[in-house]
Amino acid sequence: MWVGIGCLGIIVMFFIISVGAKNDNSVVIWFGIFGIMISSFSSYYLEKKRERDKEEKIIRQNYQMSKSIKSELDLAFNKLKRDFFYASQEAVSADLSSMIAIDEDNKKIAIIYNTYDNKGLELSQALSRINYTSKIFNYDDILQSEIIEDGATVTRTSRSDQLGGALLGGLIAGGVGAVIGGLSAATASSTQVGQVQLQIVVNDSQKSFYRITFGSFDQAVPKSSLEYKKVYDDVLHWHNILSYLIKNVNKVGSNEDEANDAANQASNHHVIVQDVHGQKMSLADELLKLSELVKQGVITQEEYEKLKLQLIK
Structure with a gap:
């Protein structure tokens, strides 16, 4: 907007300069030259100010909107406690x-x-x-x-x-x-x-x-x-x-699946093993125990496989 007004002012000043030149009037010519300079500077300054004001307005609106959105997000986050x-x-x-x-x-x-x-x-x-x-x-x-x-x-x-x-x-x-x-x-x-x-x-x-x-x-x-x-x-x-x-x-799930499969087989064949205290325990119980030890990180996957084979044999 201000650029257009500035251009119009420059055109007017050029007209004034031409009139001054035609009449050989140096005062009018210098008035026109200064007018062009002032019109150019003023239009540039006012246009930049308009753009800054527009940007600041958008920033303020975005800030307010962001606060509103963040508030809604916080509300949704706090609702998780209900579950x-x-x-x-x-x-x-x-x-x-x-x-x-x-x-x-x-x-x-x-x-x-x-x-x-x-x-x-x-x-x-x-x-x-x-x-x-x-x-x-x-x-x-x-x-x-x-x-x-x-x-x-x-x-x-x-x-x-x-x-x-x-x-x-x-x-x-x-x-x-x-x-x-x-x-x-x-x-x-x-x-x-x-x-x-x-x-x-x-x-x-x-x-x-x-x-x-x-x-x-x-x-x-x-x-x-x-x-x-x-x-x-x-x-x-x-x-x-x-x-x-x-x-x-993946790791724990694999161990559990294998243990459950072996447990089912053991249950079908009524397999019984002896623990170190001489108490009778099913193979299924032993395999599930091993699976828990892997979960807890007490034994490695490789150790689990070896112990499982020993129990089944």
Whole structure:
């Protein structure tokens, strides 16, 4: 707006200069020259001020909106206690669209997410829609954890056996495109990153995967920057937690399955063994004991296998 007014003022000043030159009036000519300078400077200053005021207004609106959204997210987070979920660690996405938390005492993972997709919309009262809901999962419901940068996979940990079954069974129908896209994405190799996400695949037929945006930059930042390193450290921390849970569930679950199978066989054949005190105990009991020792880290997987073979023989 002010640029247009300034241009109009310059045109008027040029007309005045031409009149002064025609009449050989130096005063009028200098008046026109100063008028052009003042018009140019004034229009530039006022236009810049208008842009700054507009930006400050947007920042204030976004700040107020962010406070409102954060308040709604906090409310959803506090509601988890009604389901006896007590978070020991939590992380909120950069865009405030989701949140992940872990209850280490009760061995559960909670994910809070906005049921509305505001992707591509500015954060404003008029456009953004907020409706947070939460889901709580057992550790063994976590099938895959994956770090994604700008749509490309950086690293992934999955329970391949159950994940494959979920795909074949149609448990991730609705989200197949995104999940398959993540599974087949090329490894990230760019030196600059615009977005960093953690994708979690769960054993749930209603909603099979979630994406937590840990970093979203207006312009791509180099991987050597402090901004990127901070974001990557945060997302890697959560990926490592989920990876540990996935691997641990696989290990313990395998031991339990083997122990239960052997227990069933022992029960069918009425197998009885003697403990060191001479008391009679079933082979099934002994195998289950060994499985518990593996869980507690008292014996290794290899030791478990050897002891199991000795008992069966």
